[in-house]
Amino acid sequence: MTANCQQYNFRTFDKRGRLLLKRSCINRNMIYIVTAIYAEAHPLIIRFQLKKEPSHTRFQVFLNEEASICLIISGTGMIPVAAAVSSICTEYGAGGRNLAEHLQGDFLLNVGVCGQIRGCGQSQSGGQAWQTDMIPEKEAHSSESVCRIGQVLLCNKIRELATGRTFYPDILYRHCFEEAPILTGPVPYHKTSQIETGEEDFCLYDMEASAIYQAGAYYFGPHQMGFLKVISDEGQPGNVTPQQVEHLIAHNVETLSDYIESLQLIARREYQDDPLFQGRSGEVLERLCLDLHCSSTMSRSLRQHIRYCILAGVDYGSVLDEMYREEKLPCRDKREGKQCFEELKKRLL
């Protein structure tokens, strides 16, 4: 188990006392990878040494807890993928127990193949792209460059054909891919299909992205979702075999895994546990609450004062020591506690 793996009380029980949430150990900074079919997943399963979770029967789930990667194979289409995302995110507590908690280091990543509607690709930031040390710098591409089969693109805009709704994942971090908007439809794209894209330059087509975004939005913010698509065909889906799909992903697996690993490094750097009330300061606060006979409102106020003191570098420890020496602490009752708290506030600020 790695350092960023932490025990959480995620165990919840139903009325009969049955454990609803199977896992009590949840990794922070988990990458949840969603693929539609096994052929898309297999190269990643090999690359990250993911092990099948036998307890899952509805969807195939592969996990490497140490690497903080969980992969789910949803099946093709919007409803299966929405169900899969919801299932895995709920079970593993992705993004926190609720939106307010928001485990910001978790990330939902869709990896899969897509059809190409027309030539596309927007190079990112003049090809400055990757700044990670292991990833080759990409050459600059013009915004009109034509994509090729086997190329990986990062989607910056997702339009759902059925509803016309559009979603925009945040692309905050540098990457080595070209970017493109994608259309998500209910049926495979054929070259002969008439698709209304309006004036916009939609050039990719898949059957899952919009559903993943919408289901994922219950657990993740737009900065925590990514959509990596490998072009498999230009509207001849029947000609693409699972072997070819696996080959396309395998061909790009190093680039994909570099991206995944860079996301994990960023998460480790950006999202650390709140250290303020861990260890001694937490114990001090707990004792102080008791010694001041704090009500819940007073406790919150006291916590806010101590939090400020820690952040502003105020030596609250000395102030407390002094008050204990003067025997103003511990207090005998609530009334004395209130008076003492007022004095403490004055001494701290």
Add this chain to the structure above:
Amino acid sequence: MKSLRNDYYNPFFSHIYVEKAVQDHPRTLRILRRFPEATIILIDHYKDVFCRRGQNFALQQQSQNLILGAKEGNLIYRGAPVCQSFGNEHFYYTSCIMNCVYDCEYCYLKGMYPSANMVVFVNLEDFFHEISMHLKEHAMYLCISYDTDLMAVEPLTDYVREWISFAKAVSNPERLKIEIRTKSADCRFWQGHAPLSGIVYAFTLSPQAVIDACEHKTPSLGRRLASAGEAIRHGFPVRLCFDPMIYCKDWEIQYDEMLRQVFAEIHPDQIQDVSVGTFRVSQDYLKKMRKNNPHSAVVQFPYENDGGVYHYSRELTTRMEGFLLDLLKKELPAEKIFLWKNNQ
């Protein structure tokens, strides 16, 4: 992968979202020309991007993107009670740009907006039209740089120049007073424009220690003062805003030192007026700010809540404001000093 370089965020305005309706607008094209490397993403409405659920303001601030759109509906608002009206009866503000390129920890925008991305509305004419309508009814004191720092993005937008042109052209210019509040320090601006008596440039000043601790990406106190001095030398009306005053351990020393620096650079007679006020913010905004910035001392200060507005304790407020007022009164007549009061 074993390591990661520090600049893993996308550069400033790497992605520009453009409303389809304004993609051919001259101002859109002018702004886009400044970012030839940016990825352009067409959108239906600015809120489709700006108001998405679950955005992380702090992260977006590290990789701020730009949204170009058109503002509809009400474009001019009544001044908020927490803002200084400088004795003006018809106090309004407007936001032709939302969000700021600076990153001040205490800024209310962090609690007010769901996104850190900057929205630039290109339909300035609609703003000008609405103001003209108001001016037919009454005089106006209009703050145009509250929810952004217009001067800071002037090289990108040219909006201050456009506001100056508008103010010059209104049929009853004596009825329109505009305030442009800023922390920027671009001295070139003063050489390229002519002063107008109805437009006052209000420099927000803080002690250097506060700037270092809380006002990220902003120019130093010295540079702001140099710019304010340059503005005065070119004849522009200048206001100095010691608002918000921010508490720190040695605030008396810091604010005393700041005023010494101010009056060493600027002669008091040359200042139109000054404003003083300690930090205050609505409870809804502070709640979000605290959630988004758990490690910011200024945001986590144990403020007191009074009628939905968080502020320093009455005693601390009186001490801080009184201290600064006493120093200012030595340099300026009382009528030039405006203190924000809760009952404004």
